[in-house]
Amino acid sequence: MNNYTKYQNMSLKIFFSKKRQSFAILIIGIILTVAAAIYTKNDLEKQLKHEFALICNEIKTKITTRLHTHALLLRSGSSFFAATDTVSRKEWNKFIGSSKLNKNLPGIQGVGFSVIIKKEQLQQHIQQIRKEGFTEYTVRSTGNNEIYTSIIYLEPFDDRNQRAFGYDMYSEPIRRKAMEQACDYDIAALSGKVLLVQETDKDLQAGTLMYVPVYRNGLPTNTIEERRSAIIGWVYSPYRMIDLMQGILGRWDLNDNNTIHLQIYDNDSISPNSLLFDSRSTDAIVHTDKSVEILTIPIVFNGKKWTLQFSKSKGQIAYFQNKVFIVLFSGFIISLLLFSLLLSLLNTRFRAQQLKESEIKLIELNASKDKFFSIISHDLKSPFNSIVGLCELLVERIKNKNIEGIDLYGNLIIKSSNKAMDLLLNLMEWSRSQTGRIIFNPEYFDMVACINKITLLFDELAGQKSIAIKNILPHKAIVFADNAMISTVVRNLISNAVKFTVPGGEIIVSAMEKQNEIIFSVSDSGVGISKSSIEKLFRIDQSYSTTGTNKETGTGLGLILCKEFVEKNNGVIWVESEQGKGSIFYFTLPFNAEQQEKCIIENAVSSVTGNHDNSAISGLKILIAEDDETSEMLLDIEVKTFAKEILKVRTGVEAVEACRNNPDIDLILMDIKMPEMSGYEAARQIRQFNKDVVIIAQTAYGLSGDREKAIEAGCNDYIKKPINKDELHSLIRKYFK
Numbered sequence: 001m002n003n004y005t006k007y008q009n010m011s012l013k014i015f016f017s018k019k020r021q022s023f024a025i026l027i028i029g030i031i032l033t034v035a036a037a038i039y040t041k042n043d044l045e046k047q048l049k050h051e052f053a054l055i056c057n058e059i060k061t062k063i064t065t066r067l068h069t070h071a072l073l074l075r076s077g078s079s080f081f082a083a084t085d086t087v088s089r090k091e092w093n094k095f096i097g098s099s100k101l102n103k104n105l106p107g108i109q110g111v112g113f114s115v116i117i118k119k120e121q122l123q124q125h126i127q128q129i130r131k132e133g134f135t136e137y138t139v140r141s142t143g144n145n146e147i148y149t150s151i152i153y154l155e156p157f158d159d160r161n162q163r164a165f166g167y168d169m170y171s172e173p174i175r176r177k178a179m180e181q182a183c184d185y186d187i188a189a190l191s192g193k194v195l196l197v198q199e200t201d202k203d204l205q206a207g208t209l210m211y212v213p214v215y216r217n218g219l220p221t222n223t224i225e226e227r228r229s230a231i232i233g234w235v236y237s238p239y240r241m242i243d244l245m246q247g248i249l250g251r252w253d254l255n256d257n258n259t260i261h262l263q264i265y266d267n268d269s270i271s272p273n274s275l276l277f278d279s280r281s282t283d284a285i286v287h288t289d290k291s292v293e294i295l296t297i298p299i300v301f302n303g304k305k306w307t308l309q310f311s312k313s314k315g316q317i318a319y320f321q322n323k324v325f326i327v328l329f330s331g332f333i334i335s336l337l338l339f340s341l342l343l344s345l346l347n348t349r350f351r352a353q354q355l356k357e358s359e360i361k362l363i364e365l366n367a368s369k370d371k372f373f374s375i376i377s378h379d380l381k382s383p384f385n386s387i388v389g390l391c392e393l394l395v396e397r398i399k400n401k402n403i404e405g406i407d408l409y410g411n412l413i414i415k416s417s418n419k420a421m422d423l424l425l426n427l428m429e430w431s432r433s434q435t436g437r438i439i440f441n442p443e444y445f446d447m448v449a450c451i452n453k454i455t456l457l458f459d460e461l462a463g464q465k466s467i468a469i470k471n472i473l474p475h476k477a478i479v480f481a482d483n484a485m486i487s488t489v490v491r492n493l494i495s496n497a498v499k500f501t502v503p504g505g506e507i508i509v510s511a512m513e514k515q516n517e518i519i520f521s522v523s524d525s526g527v528g529i530s531k532s533s534i535e536k537l538f539r540i541d542q543s544y545s546t547t548g549t550n551k552e553t554g555t556g557l558g559l560i561l562c563k564e565f566v567e568k569n570n571g572v573i574w575v576e577s578e579q580g581k582g583s584i585f586y587f588t589l590p591f592n593a594e595q596q597e598k599c600i601i602e603n604a605v606s607s608v609t610g611n612h613d614n615s616a617i618s619g620l621k622i623l624i625a626e627d628d629e630t631s632e633m634l635l636d637i638e639v640k641t642f643a644k645e646i647l648k649v650r651t652g653v654e655a656v657e658a659c660r661n662n663p664d665i666d667l668i669l670m671d672i673k674m675p676e677m678s679g680y681e682a683a684r685q686i687r688q689f690n691k692d693v694v695i696i697a698q699t700a701y702g703l704s705g706d707r708e709k710a711i712e713a714g715c716n717d718y719i720k721k722p723i724n725k726d727e728l729h730s731l732i733r734k735y736f737k
Contacts, residue, residue: 053295055260056310059249060297063308066248067210067301070108070237071188073099074212077111077235081214087113089132089153096155107247109198109240110161112154113214114169115233119146134165141168149179149233160198164238167197175209181303182211183231184224190304193266193276196238205240206276208266212236241277265307276306387413417722440482440568441708447477447486447518447589451509454490456726458498465503469494472510477518479589484707485565486589489573492558493522493585500526500583517571518591521584528579537575538563562587617736620666623647625655625682626698627674631721635669638725642667642732652677656685665693667732670715672699672706680713687714694735698723 080095081087087095096111117125122139129137129152139150149170154161169175178191189211196207211234215221219230241264264277292311299306391413397406455469462469479486497507505525512519529537537559566573566587577583622643626632627650636646647662649655653676659665668686672679683695697710697718707718717731 049293052260052293052310052312056295056297056308059262059310060299060308062248063245063306064299064301066105067190067299069105070210071212071302073105073111074188074210074235074237077113078212078214081113081233081235082217084217087153092153093155093157101156105247107239107244109196109238109243110154110156111235111237112151112161112164113233113235114149114151116170116231117148117150119148122148125150129166137166139168140166141171143171145171160200163200164197169209169236178209178304179211179234182234183213183227186213186215186221186227187302188212190301193274196240198238198240205242207238207240208276209236209238245277245279259312261311263309263311265309267305268307270307270309387417441484442480442482442569444478444480445483447479447511447520448473448475450483450487451490451511451520453727454487454494455509457491457724458494462498462507465498465501465505467498467501467503467505467507469498469507469509472508474511474513477511477513477591479518479591481569481571481589482565485569489562489565489587490520490522492562493587496558496585497522497524497526497583500524502526505582513591516591517588519586519588521586523582523584525582528581529575529577529583530579534575534577538573617642617733619644620732620736621645621647621662621664623649623655623658623662623665623668625649625652625668625674625679626671627651628671631671631723635723638723638728639667639669639732642736651675652679652682655679655682659686659690659693663690665690666736668693668695670695670697672697672710680709683710683714696731 077095092113099105099111101108101111115125117139126138139148141148145168147170148168151164151167151169154164157165170179172194174192174194178189181187182189191209191211194207194209195204196209199205199207213227213231214233214235215227215230216232220226221230245262245264260279262277262279263275265271266274266276292313295310297308297310299308394406394410394413397403451471451473455471458469494507494509501507501524507525508521508523510521510523512521539560563573566589570590571588573585573587575583575585618641620639620642622639622645624632624635624639624646626635626648632648636648639646647658647665649658652674655668655670655674656677659668670679670683674682679697679699683697686693686695694717695715697706697713697715698721699706699710699718706720710718716735719727719731
């Protein structure tokens with residue numbers, strides 16, 4: 001074979017190799033597209049909920065602002081009376097006319113004045129008003145009272161408002177209560193739900209009234225007794241609720257963005273009797289349809305409470321879900337275009353014989369995707385092949401009743417499963433980081449407690465190689481960082497140290513405070529790293545992976561993830577190593593001395609006041625909410641030592657029902673992803689009627705932000721799958737010691 005033929009064959013091999021990589025990139029692009037569509041759908045649902053809450057709060061703000069504006073108007077009317085003691089009907093008409101109610105405060109029924117009349121002055125008062133031209137005027141009241149009131153001014157003085165002329169509001173209990181509150185506390189007071197005397201048989205509406213007291217000029221009003229002695233009447237406004245809400249909100253319900261059902265209730269009662277306003281004029285009070293989203297917001301005005309209940313059909317999300325399909329479709333198109341572009345590039349490069357230069361550019365462009373594909377095709381496949389093969393051997397041995405070696409096979413399966421799980425966790429975190437989907441949630445937490453917790457996870461693995469793990473750490477080290485990200489960093493560094501330390505060696509985890517940062521280090525007495533290899537450790541475009549002292553394999557992805565996460569938390573990471581003598585990996589995090597001191601004090605107080613017996617726990621009634629049969633069985637085994645009774649359910653709906661029927665449940669192990677209702681929603685509903693039961697969320701995802709979601713939903717704590725027995729037992733002791 002001549003040199004030309006050899007060169008041509010080599011070129012063909014490179015070409016077809018790159019072509020296979022192009023197909024791999026297409027597959028990865030499709031996978032990432034599906035993931036992007038899922039995340040887009042979730043983001044849109046969150047956005048819709050956020051927009052719904054914003055609209056509801058905007059409506060609340062409008063109503064609150066208008067009520068305070070009405071109070072200012074009534075207060076100015078009260079001041080008008082107080083300034084002169086006598087205000088004529090003409091002066092009142094001119095005063096209200098200058099306010100331009102229809103323009104400035106649309107929806108208000110009117111502004112009036114109700115005067116107090118003693119029993120012995122009643123007839124004289126009636127004659128006085130009749131002399132003003134109102135020959136049929138009288139005071140309309142109920143019963144024989146010592147004190148009467150009468151509406152003598154009410155502008156605009158139209159046909160509807162004339163129906164209230166002479167009405168004694170003080171003789172009606174609901175109105176009287178608001179009038180007394182206004183008098184006693186010198187406030188603008190809202191009444192409860194009433195039927196206004198202005199109402200006719202047509203367009204009947206619920207009503208309410210606002211009162212501001214008018215005191216006699218010159219008299220003291222410092223105490224309740226003084227104010228009761230000085231009161232001469234009230235400036236007030238009656239409101240027909242539909243008119244008032246239309247004046248405040250306009251036709252907001254016609255807007256596509258505001259297809260929201262608003263109901264306003266008097267006080268806390270959600271019932272037809274307390275309904276003040278219904279934007280859709282329906283009698284539907286209780287929403288039982290799960291597709292309806294409900295938000296309840298209170299308004300408190302000078303001690304008077306209104307309850308605003310907003311409801312919106314979740315079916316409206318379907319419109320936005322179309323955008324998810326647009327993202328999905330666009331992603332497929334882009335992936336195909338990228339695939340076509342890469343094929344075109346390869347063909348052009350092959351024809352032009354410029355393989356080397358184009359290959360370098362392609363590697364630079366697709367370093368991340370090549371790394372991802374390599375890990376999926378080889379490193380992830382390998383442990384699963386081992387697990388499948390070992391399981392087949394194990395089943396065959398058990399079937400033949402030959403138990404020799406099954407403990408070895410079982411340990412090998414556990415080892416391969418842990419390796420696959422570690423790799424999957426790193427892949428998930430890395431892919432989320434690359435797509436910008438990872439949630440950065442910094443908080444103050446104790447790094448020492450975090451390290452001690454993670455170190456426990458490696459006790460068994462290190463024990464298999466007779467490796468001692470020593471923690472040389474301060475009592476506390478409070479840092480401000482993302483707990484999940486930093487836990488991933490520590491887990492990877494300790495895992496690598498165990499992997500590359502010779503049997504019988506030693507690993508030291510330490511921390512040292514320096515100015516405004518803490519330097520953490522993980523050192524091992526392992527095989528060490530050459531200087532040329534150190535430069536490749538944290539680079540995605542450089543492939544570096546080596547086997548451990550017991551032939552353990554790695555991908556190099558863990559350290560790349562560590563670098564991204566440490567830098568995300570305003571730290572730096574580096575390594576010092578010498579071949580044959582071991583390695584020390586360092587990383588820094590910002591340190592807050594003031595927060596450190598505060599936590600130490602709180603811990604000291606807690607140790608004095610909260611010294612509980614940590615003896616063995618038993619007699620708990622435990623509910624396992626888990627839809628996976630295997631996971632349910634494992635949990636049952638792990639908690640039996642603590643339980644007197646174990647209940648099991650498979651859905652979130654069943655979990656809520658079980659808690660209603662068993663109020664004495666002590667502990668719930670709540671799977672987050674279940675059919676019919678998620679664990680988050682189940683926890684929220686349980687918290688509505690049971691505040692004391694301990695709920696521990698469990699999820700197979702184990703991603704940043706999951707713990708915060710669990711706590712927000714009402715869970716006490718959170719544990720990720722596969723569940724570590726020691727970690728689960730530690731959590732149970734934490735809440736039941």
